[in-house]
Amino acid sequence: MSHPSLHLTARDFDAYAAEKATSKAYSRPRLEVKQRALAWARGVVARLAELGISVDVHGSDEHPSIRNKHRADCQWVFFWRDQAAREELDRLLDRGRSISDVIDDPSPYTRHAFLALRLSEGEVQVCFAVHPDAKVDVDNLRARLSASDDATGEPTSLAAELTSALHALPEQFSFGAGGGDRVDCSAATPEAITEMLRRAADGQVPLWIGWSVPRETAVEHADILDEQLEDALVALAPIYRLVAWSRENDRIALDHKLEGIEQERARAHAELEAENERWRSEQARARERSMEEARARGDERVEASLPARRPTLATLFKAASNAGAGRGEPRHTPKHAGEGGAPARRPQHAEAEQQAKGGAQPRSSAEPAQRAQRGPAGEPDAARVTLEPAKGGVIEKGSRVRVRRGPFGDKIGVVSELDGRGGARVLLGLLSTRLELDDLELVADSRERPALSTSHRKPLAPTPRRAR
Incomplete structure (x- = not known):
């Protein structure tokens, strides 16, 4: 299966000229080169995977940006460790990195060892590079180079393994610090x-191992260059495997540090989660208190807006009894003058008899006032109706009684039932209650019957007879 070709031309190299590096007007041709390079890189990823090296592919920005210092003078295609491995190391690398360092160089490519294809105005190159900021990979390389036999002081197989891999590279390959002497x-x-590592650290440039192809050679041999560049990257794979840190290539016992970092991270996460849970519970309690206070205020407003309660029979009776008890004065029923306390009765036909004896006499001036007080004819005078205790009576069913004491004191009721045990059920208006007979006394209605002018009808006048 054929892979997409890179097929570099002179126009591709010209897109990265120095006078065009800071202009976005030339981003289009640079974007075309980037897209072809990323498509070509998929073949390299597949071949590295066959060797057991898992990498991700990323391309640098084709336009001026903060990642390339606002100069798009070259195009990088990076082959570096996958995202899970990068995140694992970034937690360790970011611990000693200040915010100013992140702002000054936000690019993450300097913190990891990588394989790369780089295209600039004058050349195209494939390389393995490790920057001094890639501390884990640099420390791992130093540990490999410094390993020696304790008895003889000779380098061990770790350093020899690296030098053997470098010697196995094609003779066109070289190594150096940045763009200096190689x-x-x-x-x-x-x-x-x-020594090259020391120079790279002093100049803050990466340690570079690779192959550079001049522009003229690349354009002249464009037909075979794609495959040659791919083979060169695969040839650098053993160098990448020996230098780049991994759990299988751990020369600095970093595995234990990462475990400690993971434990510390898990502990910090648990503490943060516990703090969040406490905050959520406090917020929930605060919301409940606020809702209760709001409900209480609402109930108060509703009660304030309701009209005053209307009096009931219970409250009326209680108020009347409390008022009488508070004054301490017995209630008296007015009595009409008469013998034995009985109300005086007016003869029923007094006026008729007087008219029969003495004839028609003018009525006194006080009589209209008396009639006005009595009210309409045939109705009892309300002022004359009194309730008096019955003398020597027996309380029976249907008797009218007065309550002597208790909450219904001085109330008038009707006996509806006698229980035979010294008590009676008394109807007091709408209420019915059981009271002791000792607390009841009979009352009788005393009223004066209204006087009638006469009980006889006047004879009708005879109808005059018609004359014949």
């Missing part, structure tokens, strides 16, 4: 590599 990989020694 040495052929065939002449590499542990001491030479250590």
Whole structure:
């Protein structure tokens, strides 16, 4: 299966000229190169996966941005460790990195060892690079180079393994610090590599191992260059495996540090979660208190808006009894003058008899006032109706009684039932209650019957007879 080709041309190299690097007007041709390079890189990823190296592919920005210092003078295609491995190391690398460092260089490519394809105005190159900021990978490389036999002081197989991998590279490959003087990989020694690491750290440039192809050569051999560049990256894979840190290539016992970091991170997460849970519970309690207070205020407003309660029979009776008890004065029923306390009765036909004896006499001036007080004819005078205790009577069913004491004191009721045990059920208006007979006394109605002018009808006048 054929892979997409890179097929570099002179126009591709010209897109990265120095005078075009800061202009976004040339982003279009640079974008086309980037897209072709990323498509070509998929073939490299597949071949590295066959060797057991899992990598992700990323391309640098084709337009001026903060990641490239606002200069798009080259195009990078990075092959580096996958996202899970990067995040695992970033938690360790970010611990000693200040905010100013992040702002000054937000690019993450300097913190990890990587394989890369780089295209600039004058050349195209494939390389393995590790920046001094990639502390884990640099420390892992230093540990490999410094390993020696305690008895003889000679380098161990770890350093020899790295130098052997460098010697196995094609003779066009070299290594050096950044863009400075470079040495052929065939002449590499542990001491030479250590010296290059020192120069890279002093100049804050990456340690570079790779192959550079000039522009003219690349354009002339464009038909075979794609495959040659792919083979060169695969040839650098052993160098990447020996230098880049992994759990299988751990020369600095970083695995234990990562476990400690994970435990610390888990503990911090648990503390934060507990703090959040406490905050949520406090907020829930505060909401409940607020809702209760709001309900209480609402109930108060509703009660304030309701009209005053209307009096009931119970409250009326209680108020009357409390008022009488508070004054301490017995209630008296007015009595009409008469013998034995009985109300005086007016003869029923007094007026008729007087008219029969003495004839028609003018009525006194006080009589209309008396009639006005009595009210309409045939109705009893309300002022004359009194309730008096019955003398020597017996309380029976249907008797009218007065309550002597208790909450219904001085109330008048009707006996509806006698229980035979010294008590009676008394109807007091709408209420019915059981009271002791000792608390009851009979009352009788005393009223004066209204006087009638006469009980006889006047004879009708005879009808005059018609004359014949």
